Amino acid sequence: MNASGTFTVQPRADAPAQTVPDIGRMVLDKRWSGELDGHSVVEMLTCMTPVAGSAVYVAIETVQAVLNGRQGSFAFFHTGVSERGRQRLTYRVVPDSGSGGLAGLSGELTLNVVEGVHHYTLDYTLPET
Template identity: 75%
Template sequence: MSAATGTFTVRPRADMPAQTTSAQTIPEIGQLRLDKHWSGDLRGQSVVEMLTFMTPVEGSAVYVAIEIVQATLSGRQGGFALFHAGVSERGSQSLTYRVVPDSGSGELLGLRGELTLEIVDKVHHYTLEYTLPSP
């Protein structure tokens, strides 16, 4: 298992599509599209498509997302997808980031891994623990 560390920045996309039918009929569901810029051991760009649900209880919410990454990892270029699931229960949070199985392309074919996130002073610090087949 190898580890990649660094930071990423996030910004909302200007080209957010119109809300889906479910988001229009269930106002508690939010939809976001974000751009990310990755720095450090993983360098590149990604697009995140996210659905959120906020409860009436402060500090309780959930989100799910799919992220498409184009980047260089350990000197190998390619793409892959990440799956996110975040749950906040009255302020207590848990977050899962996983590489979608068999989503690697280019030189990242066969990538497997999980990412952990720590936010310090509003800066997103990641650690991606991963495996890659030998080239």
């Protein structure tokens, strides 16, 4: 199965300040639309390098949403690596993190940013109810 749609991102004003050079910390609020409809909070660590186009981030994201009619919560983990402009993204459901109607959810998300709009496709499985 798969779900697709878009999301928006808003940095949170109450996020703690950066404490280590080259390492940043952000907390983001997201609003999901489409077949995954809800909101999430992302806690992200980033590391910038002096080489243009090279950086990395790691994040944990907690999601409260309705996925194709099933309401519940789950978590994502993601990593993004940019090596001199070549980018790789891993964006997966944390195993056994689903609850409510999303208990047993597993899957992987792909992301495509077009003209500043985040388009997602979530390839997933859910146990039958």
